[in-house]
Amino acid sequence: MNSKYDIIIIGGGAAGFFTAINLVEKNPKLKVAILERGKSVLEKVRISGGGRCNVTHACFVPNDLVKFYPRGERELKGPFHQFCSGDTIEWFEKHGVELKIEEDGRMFPISDSSQTIIDCFLNATQKLKIDVLTGHSVQELYQGENYWKISTNQDVFSCQKVIMTTGSNPKIWELLQSLGHSIVPPVPSLFTFNIKDVRIKDLMGVATNAAVKVKNSKLNATGPLLITHWGMSGPGILRLSAWGARELAEKKYHFAIQVNWIPEYSFDEIVEELKTIKEENAKKLVTKYAQFNLPKRLWESLTKAATISEETKWADVNKKQLHFLAEQLTNGEFQVNGKSTFKEEFVTAGGIDLREVNFKTMESKILPNLYFAGEILNIDAITGGFNFQNAWTDGFIAANAIASIE
Structure with a gap:
């Protein structure tokens, strides 16, 4: 069986959902699916910030914000000028989630519950008719002339563009390496x-x-x-x-x-x-x-x-x-x-070599029609909401670039 979509997002975490929602909001004609290997989605969102979800940080100047990223400081300057912490606050407010600032600058939903963020994402995907398919572990990726074929343990999919938001997943890194990408070997960060x-x-x-x-x-x-x-x-x-x-x-x-x-x-x-x-x-x-x-x-x-x-x-x-x-x-x-x-805030340094990504669009420079967002890239930050901010910014830029092409 071959399921056809315009865009397939691999990885049902923060970056994956944010990208999918922004894509379809910008271009409602797109048929989009999120493939997640686990039984449930947004697991890292659920446990982040002690179950409160540290959405972003109250640092609103792109040139200051980049200083919190040991890897990605130079590359994120441009993207943060497109979509920064202030835009994140506005985005969530528009989607019915109000955020608050704590003394140390960390920002959380006023409900103090990560479930608020999860519900916001799940409701949006439902409303926008984005298919969320769990239990789909990607086995193979094949690039045809103007399409991608994705084989999972359950099905075969085809689409025009693929967005990778799989976080620190060694199996996916290996897969991308076999297609010509360079991977900076992962080491623990926090x-x-x-x-x-x-x-x-x-x-x-x-x-x-x-x-x-x-x-x-x-x-x-x-x-x-x-x-x-x-x-x-x-x-x-x-x-x-x-x-x-x-x-x-x-x-x-x-x-x-x-x-x-x-x-x-x-x-x-x-x-x-x-x-x-x-x-x-x-x-x-x-x-x-x-x-x-x-x-x-x-x-x-x-x-x-x-x-x-x-x-x-x-x-x-x-x-x-x-x-x-x-x-x-x-x-x-x-x-x-x-x-x-450190608790559940497990962050890895390593991933897709940043020289192989166009940060104006988040598209791969090696494989056309393949995009990245979030921790799959060799980008990581200190604790305080910065890793999520990277996910939102990457996702926003990828969605913008793709929606305007289609």
């Missing part, structure tokens, strides 16, 4: 650091702002750091893991980091501050009162690491201990041995 260290052993749940640097490397990031059962997490660490995805993979996730728990101070400045504190608090116990707004448990642990006992008063701290403490506060070295995936 991950936390596994660290066993007596200084953080019983501090799980402690969070503070810190500057983290990978030793003997240019990689560094500043942001909230969270101590966990297995080591360190939080936005600062995740940012570092995103920017360092390739470099840290080459190190096989074994490397040292240097942590400055008080990023606004250098070692020398802290030494001076500590001298002042010592003079002003001579009779007070060092470990008892945390300084520099540090969490109390962290302060206690770092003073202990600087060989200062619980009974020691500031007056009794010697020069060596003072320097030890300054070192622990501004340049503590921790050994990372391995990584853990």
Whole structure:
């Protein structure tokens, strides 16, 4: 049996649905189908942002927005001028979903439920008569003179144009490689650091702002750091893991980091501050009162690491201990041995080589009438709604380009 369509979208995730809806809204004559290998669609949308769906980020200037993408920064500049975060907000509002901005800039539906986004997409595809076909795993892709043939485990389809929105799917990458595309090998991007260290052993749940640097490397990031059962997490660490995805993979996730728990101070400045504190608090116990707004448990642990006992008063701290403490506060070295995936926000660096894609249309430069959107490309971002924004922008541009040709 051969099912005929104008456009077939492979992949029933965020990018796939957004592209399909925009296509048919722009050109209602198009017959469009979404093929999804799983039993259900939009699974990543469902679990994203802890089930709340972090739709986008309140960063409205394209040249600023691109800075959140370790891979794709240069290529996304043009696309973001076409469709940016502000356009995303407007699009969802038009489709009955109002978004809200949280303190850190992340944007969620006001319902605080990813189901709102899923329902919005499912209702739109139904209304626009877009066929959503689940349980269809693509086995083969064949390009004829002006048509594509797609064989799945259930059926054979033909269409004029194909849009690939399969995310980080190695099988599809292999298929595209066999058709002439280059694939940048995938490595994990957002991950936390596994660290066993007596200084953080019983501090799980402690969070503070810190500057983290990978030793003997240019990689560094500043942001909230969270101590966990297995080591360190939080936005600062995740940012570092995103920017360092390739470099840290080459190190096989074994490397040292240097942590400055008080990023606004250098070692020398802290030494001076500590001298002042010592003079002003001579009779007070060092470990008892945390300084520099540090969490109390962290302060206690770092003073202990600087060989200062619980009974020691500031007056009794010697020069060596003072320097030890300054070192622990501004340049503590921790050994990372391995990584853990960050919740469900699993993001991969790697995918279709960006040099092989025309970012004015999202069309392949290798295979005419083949388009891409979302994480199938070698584009990824730090956490905060940026990966979804890439999916919306790519999908919008591909839909625009195709709808105006047809």
